[in-house]
Amino acid sequence: MFKKSLLTFMLMAAVSQAAVKELIPNLKSEDFKVQTQARLDLLAACSKAGAPDAPEGAREAICKEMCTILEGNYPVVEVIQPVLNNLERIGGAESVPTLVKLMSHENPHIRDDARRALVVNPSKEAAQALGAQLKNRKMGSPKTTAGLIYALGERGQAGASRLITGALGSKDEVVFIAAVKALGMLNEEVGVKALLERRSLEKGFRKTQVDAALLSTERPEVYAAFLAEGEPDQLRAAATAGLILSGESSRAAAAMASGDTAQQAGVIEAAKQGLNPIVLDVVADALPGLPPYNQLKAVAALEASGNRKYAGVVEPLLKSSDWFVQVTAANALAAIGTADSVPALVALGSKEARRSLGRLNVDGVDGQLEKLAASGDSKSRQTAIEALANRGRVDLIPTFFKYAAEDDRGVASTAAKSIASIGDDSTVEPMVDLMVSKEKAPVSRDLLNGIVKIMRTSPDQNGLVNMLVSKMNGVSSRSQSNILKALAQSGSKAALQPLVEACRSSDEALQKTAVKALGGWKELNGIDTMLKLASDESISLTDHVILMRGVSRIYASVSSWQLPRHKAGIEKAIEVCRRQEEKEALQATLNKIK
Incomplete structure (x- = not known):
């Protein structure tokens, strides 16, 4: 063998x-x-x-x-x-x-x-070699000595602390920091004792390094030392958290009741890291009396627990005078809130509260919101309507149309915006009808914007354009103007021809509205149509100027790196201009091309 x-x-x-x-x-x-x-x-x-x-x-x-x-x-x-x-x-x-x-x-x-x-x-031979090298190189370069010290720490070599403790007295910072970190990694009795003794002799950055190494050992005697009177708040907080996380959860109640904000912060951190139900309950009980800074941390810990039983202690913070506490509480309730949290969130009505209402995934929320949307003060109704839309309640669109027809300006506006946010092509026609019937009300503007929003992403823009054109018959000039604006703002190429026809209408009011709408076109796909109409000698100078200024505005909005491909178009537009003022505006854009 x-x-x-x-x-x-x-x-x-x-x-x-x-x-x-x-x-x-x-x-x-x-x-x-x-x-x-x-x-x-x-x-x-x-x-x-x-x-x-x-x-x-x-x-x-x-x-x-x-x-x-x-x-x-x-x-x-x-x-x-x-x-x-x-x-x-x-x-x-x-x-x-x-x-x-x-x-x-x-x-x-x-x-x-x-x-x-x-x-x-x-191999054990490697560990012995490192130790021997350290003994032989005590008078060597600091960088080499530091490397050997840190290497023994990285290996976790048992007994190496005795070789390293002497380096704690080094005046060379590289050697000192290596020794501190290595002793922290080794976590041996002799090394920890040496670090505790050394910290009383250090200050500033060096003392911070010693404290960090000691905390990394997670030893009860270290935490006890850091709880002494006169120690910095950050250390006392870390020590409190460390003791609780190491199993001494009974300390939590006394620490929270002490009124010491550092110890309270330590309990809260332990609750967040350990998610111990006993410690979380202590934090929840103390939440109302904590200072705002610790309330923020405590709410985050309760949110991390995912336990909805804490919703009841978080909800009152929605009325806090501290804005940050309000926001944190609202965000937390999205994760741990219940149906009973809905009224409090609706009453707050902030952006964060509305977002939380949209994300709150628990039975009973929709029912509460529907009740609040149907009755109550205007602000609450608006919040509830928006929250229902955020929750994707497409089935409530018919109800939203009823709210949009109300005289309450805020409720009507929120309902119209909610329809636009969850509606599709099938909702455009009833939106147009309501816009016509409410043409004198402010909500008509919200409906117009909503129609444009849906049209811009519609897979059947031509069909919607035809529907809008058909709605212009028999309505007032104000409603015709709104419909023309919708056509123009939609950016759909299919809307250009109906606009041109309206621009040639014998109805003076309709014709002027159409020219103004076409002059406000924002897409490059409308330039050829606008130039063709502007070059028609039969249209008035006023209408010509409106169209040419629209063309100039579109070209001016084109990014500089894209301008060269439109050089011929800009030159053609300059030729069409009747007035020097519009020519100069277009020439200024042309001059940007290098």
Whole structure:
């Protein structure tokens, strides 16, 4: 059996030697592609040898061959570094002597790479080597010393704290911080004791580093030390949270009752992180009497719990004099509110409250909102109507039409906007009819905007245009004007011809309204039609000016990088102009083209 294992090892060594040594010429190649391929081949060979299913001895064999290369006189960047990086990936005890030698390499990058390779090397020999290096390099460069200290901390090497505690007295900040962080990672009794003693001698940034390392140990004796009188609020808050999260939930009630805002903040943080029902109940009970800053944190903790039983203590905060508390409470109720939260949110009526009403996913909410939308004060009705629309209640569109026909300006406007937000092509015709019947009311403007909004995204713009044109017969000039505005603002190319026909109408009022509407066209697709009409000598100068100013306005809105493709169009528009003023405006746009 021994002979068989030895034979396998020798065979693998021979294979790896051939594989790795053959790559050296390519690693040194001046051809970047050849060099890159060699590095990839080396990585593949090491990955295969270090795989769990690799033959016995394959990893050790290739590592020993790489160690031989690393001890040779090869170029640093081209050969040493890629080989060392692979040794870092799969190296074991066999690699330690070579890595220790490289710790004294003249190149600082190689020294650091060797240290990192020792850090991740899983063998006990690597840990011993790091400790020995630290002992031998106490008078070495601060950066190297710091690297060794931090490496022992990263490894979690048992007993290493005794080697590191002396570095806490270093005046070099790099060494000091490495020692502090390493002792925090090791979390050994001797190291924690040394950190506690050291913090009384430090101040400023160095003391902050010590405090952070101590907190990371999550030890009760550390938390107790940070609760002492005179410690900063942030530390006392963190210590309170740490003690509660470590199992001392009985402290929560006393800490909240103390009136100490730092301890209260610690309890709240523990409640948010641990979601312990006992601690959350303590926070909920204390919520009304907390200062606004801690109320914000407490509401966030209760929201994180997802427990709707806390809705009752959050709802009163909607009446808080602090705007931030109001907003936070409204947002939280979207997650933990109940049907009973609806009246309070509706009464607040803010943007956040309306959004929460739209997101509140619990039985009974819709019923409450429908009742409030049907009766009550104007503000509450508006909030309820908008919330129902936000909840996607398409089935209530007929009801919204009734509300839009009411005399209450706020309710009618909100209802019209809600129809537009959840309506589709089928709602446009009744919207037009209501706009005509309420032409003198402010809601007609909201309906007009809603019609345009739906038309802009409609899959059947032609059908809607034809419907709008048919509605112009037999209505007042005001309603005709609104319909023409809807056609013009829709931006649909299908609306251009009806507008042109209206511009040539013998009805003077309709003709002027149509010209004004077409002059307000905002899309590039209307320019040819506008220029054709403006070039007609039979139209008045006033109508010509309205149309040309519209053309000029459209071209002026085009981004500079798109302007060159419209050069011929702008030049044509200048030729159509009857007055110098419109020519100059178009010329100014043309001059922007470089």
